[in-house]
Amino acid sequence: MPTDWGSLLIQLFSGLSRAMMLFLVSSGLSLIFGVMNILNFAHATLWLLGGYITFSIYTLLAGYYGVSILLLAPAVVAATLALFAIGWAIERTLVRRMYGRELPEQLLLTFALILIIGDLIRLFWGVQNLRIVLPIEPMPVLGSFVNPYLFFIIAVGLIVAGLLWWFLARTRTGKIVRAAVYSRDMVSALGIRIPNIYALVFALGVAIAAFSAGVFLPIIPIGLGMDMDLIVQCFAVVVIGGFGSIVGTFVASLLVGIVYSFSILIWPDGALAIIFVILVAVLIWRPWGLFGTEMRF
Amino acid sequence: MSDQLMKHFKGINRREFLVTGLGAGVVALVPRLAFSQGAEPYRIGVLLPTTGAGANYSERPIKGLPLIAAEINKRGGFLGKHPIELIFRDTQTKPDVGAREARSLILNEKVKTVIGAWSSAVAMAVQEIVHEYKVLHLAATSNSSKIVNENYTPYTFMFGPNSQMQSSATVVAVSKMIKEKGWKNYVTLGLDYEWGRDAQKVFVAELAKVSPETKLSKELWAKLGETDFTSYITAIMGLKPDFVFGAIAGKDNETFLQQAKAAGFFQRVVYPGVFLPVTELMQQRQTLPRGIFGLNRCPFFALMDKPLMKKYVELYQAKFGKDDFPDDFACMYFDSLNGLDQAITKAGTIATEAVRKAMTGATLDTCRGKLTFRDCNNQLDCASYLGEVVDVPEYPFPIFNPKTLIVVEGRDVWLPASCEDVRKIQKKRA
Numbered sequence: 229m230p231t232d233w234g235s236l237l238i239q240l241f242s243g244l245s246r247a248m249m250l251f252l253v254s255s256g257l258s259l260i261f262g263v264m265n266i267l268n269f270a271h272a273t274l275w276l277l278g279g280y281i282t283f284s285i286y287t288l289l290a291g292y293y294g295v296s297i298l299l300l301a302p303a304v305v306a307a308t309l310a311l312f313a314i315g316w317a318i319e320r321t322l323v324r325r326m327y328g329r330e331l332p333e334q335l336l337l338t339f340a341l342i343l344i345i346g347d348l349i350r351l352f353w354g355v356q357n358l359r360i361v362l363p364i365e366p367m368p369v370l371g372s373f374v375n376p377y378l379f380f381i382i383a384v385g386l387i388v389a390g391l392l393w394w395f396l397a398r399t400r401t402g403k404i405v406r407a408a409v410y411s412r413d414m415v416s417a418l419g420i421r422i423p424n425i426y427a428l429v430f431a432l433g434v435a436i437a438a439f440s441a442g443v444f445l446p447i448i449p450i451g452l453g454m455d456m457d458l459i460v461q462c463f464a465v466v467v468i469g470g471f472g473s474i475v476g477t478f479v480a481s482l483l484v485g486i487v488y489s490f491s492i493l494i495w496p497d498g499a500l501a502i503i504f505v506i507l508v509a510v511l512i513w514r515p516w517g518l519f520g521t522e523m524r525f
Numbered sequence: 526m527s528d529q530l531m532k533h534f535k536g537i538n539r540r541e542f543l544v545t546g547l548g549a550g551v552v553a554l555v556p557r558l559a560f561s562q563g564a565e566p567y568r569i570g571v572l573l574p575t576t577g578a579g580a581n582y583s584e585r586p587i588k589g590l591p592l593i594a595a596e597i598n599k600r601g602g603f604l605g606k607h608p609i610e611l612i613f614r615d616t617q618t619k620p621d622v623g624a625r626e627a628r629s630l631i632l633n634e635k636v637k638t639v640i641g642a643w644s645s646a647v648a649m650a651v652q653e654i655v656h657e658y659k660v661l662h663l664a665a666t667s668n669s670s671k672i673v674n675e676n677y678t679p680y681t682f683m684f685g686p687n688s689q690m691q692s693s694a695t696v697v698a699v700s701k702m703i704k705e706k707g708w709k710n711y712v713t714l715g716l717d718y719e720w721g722r723d724a725q726k727v728f729v730a731e732l733a734k735v736s737p738e739t740k741l742s743k744e745l746w747a748k749l750g751e752t753d754f755t756s757y758i759t760a761i762m763g764l765k766p767d768f769v770f771g772a773i774a775g776k777d778n779e780t781f782l783q784q785a786k787a788a789g790f791f792q793r794v795v796y797p798g799v800f801l802p803v804t805e806l807m808q809q810r811q812t813l814p815r816g817i818f819g820l821n822r823c824p825f826f827a828l829m830d831k832p833l834m835k836k837y838v839e840l841y842q843a844k845f846g847k848d849d850f851p852d853d854f855a856c857m858y859f860d861s862l863n864g865l866d867q868a869i870t871k872a873g874t875i876a877t878e879a880v881r882k883a884m885t886g887a888t889l890d891t892c893r894g895k896l897t898f899r900d901c902n903n904q905l906d907c908a909s910y911l912g913e914v915v916d917v918p919e920y921p922f923p924i925f926n927p928k929t930l931i932v933v934e935g936r937d938v939w940l941p942a943s944c945e946d947v948r949k950i951q952k953k954r955a
Contacts, residue, residue: 235763242755249753355580357776359783361812366789372762373789378755447787448752449780452576453617457750489756493763496745 234370239489245378247485248385249448252440253458254465254477255392256433262409262472263429266323267334270341271437272455272462274311277345278438279450282307283358286445297362297446304442308435315434319427327426346452359449377447384443388436389478396474405429409472410521464503468510470520479518567607567875569862570630572641572651574618579643579775582666582804585855587613592840593862603869609862616642618749623647627654637877638663640861643775643854645669645688645720648681655680656954661877661884663861666822666854669723670940673902677951682884682903684857684864685822686935688720692727693938694909695770695798695820698931700735702797702818708767710742714757714781715772717746724772727940742766747777754781758788768795779805786814798911803852806914810922813914819925820911823856823893826924827910827932833863834892848921860891899936901944902951906935
């Protein structure tokens, strides 16, 4: 194991960037389950779809204006809005029929969505991995090199986490969403249209995931099958953090990302196992997660 | 079925696919009617992943195989009277799916030969099925050494250098560099599945024999399908090894190389012997770091003096354009189908047992020249090619430097060295 501070700090950066991706995808998953009691297995597949749409828009723009990191911004924004609309439509047409149904039925529906969206992706984009190639040059840091895009990802993750916290803690709609996590009957009794809140939460969760897929495209390629791998990690994060808790999801993402990164350095064979040991420990000690609330059980 | 699979490939546009599919279908069909009405077709199941880690290597075999089949069908098929019918199935790079599809191909489609699959883990699952039903299995590109050794079945024939041969070939090149540069320690990074483990194990063992003073300081294993190698890359750079041996392939290899380049990995660490098939030289033409030392199994650019290679490159380009070239995988699939044709001709029948016997120990004319199967384990005596990635004016993508290309012959590095020892480790099957 390297003992110089430079190497350890760079390892920390890589763990933080992994944590930010986990947070951006898991926050929507957590929010959707926390508010709507819907276990959206298709969440990572919608994340993937967001990545493909970002890729297509970016490629179109790059065809006109040439390769530039600046073009990533409109592509990501457009894909985020597109997935917001798709999320809204899915909630209104399919997911709303699942409220109050048993978990296996929810899983069947969301699993069907995985297959349908997966086949659509295969049809439109093919099976090759896709990635936005940007001329990113390594940056010298503390006697080594690091991909400077990692810092951008960490910054974006922190900003989104801050905005999400602000939305949930400081805005009226956010407070209604939080209230719905605890008691949707009471929120409904106050005359607030719960179906609209549900559609908003579902669309917002999916949009955040799409946003993260786009932001990560210059360093992480997208390809069929990645969604299944990611959703397992996201569930681990959400269970550790507590369903419905954004703070919990953020802390759990940091925990999983950093522990994983340093495990590779110290005990590479057990890197993934350690995450699931933490998961099992949390399930035994606090089944509702580190920041979840006991009342949901 | 094959049409449905093929049209999903991004590398083939719809018009191209339709023309290719229809063309291959017509060419495959006409001789059946013209030459041999009522003759038994020869059905071949092709197992390739169109999803999962190996999907990026399937495009060109799927595009190219129908061309070879059509060529053979022009003369009526095998023995002039058994037109070839290809049936493609997606393994999803999953052993259980591969085994299920192999069984379905044998029982429902009545195939006489199965070609594939990409993943060694899938191929080993398929071996159990082909052995049970006594169907030929041409492991065109799957190359764990266990396929021909520990998991041996006389029905499987391997058309590429196996993982041990590749790793030993890398040792030949690396040991040369160790002497020149005085390297003392190294790290390995492998994909945590059958092929990755096997390739890493042989490299470490063989290097210890030729250069015992060079120490392995850390083994890193990434899961198959890893999309974020950042933590592995920073960890390796932090460990400051003299060089790194990688056993990574497929989409994961592409991901690793791109992330490693952006992280400055190649400026700090030497990475010799990375698996760089023609597929990746073409796909990563913009981003692949020049000067790194790679390995591949059937580089067309080094084999254009071989008549079959020249013929098939021309055939392929006539259909898919001058900018597209058959990759290592297409090459080995071509050799498999062409080799089957030669074995059937030698046997004078399409009966499986006779063809198997004809192929055992046979010398075949391939895209890589005349190559012979090792008769104790059906391993083709084929070379591994190692070289430095450079740009040349002849091709729109980098190739291996022809001036310094190292060709390591199969028989010089295959393990175990004697057939007696091979037989000792082979599975005793009923």
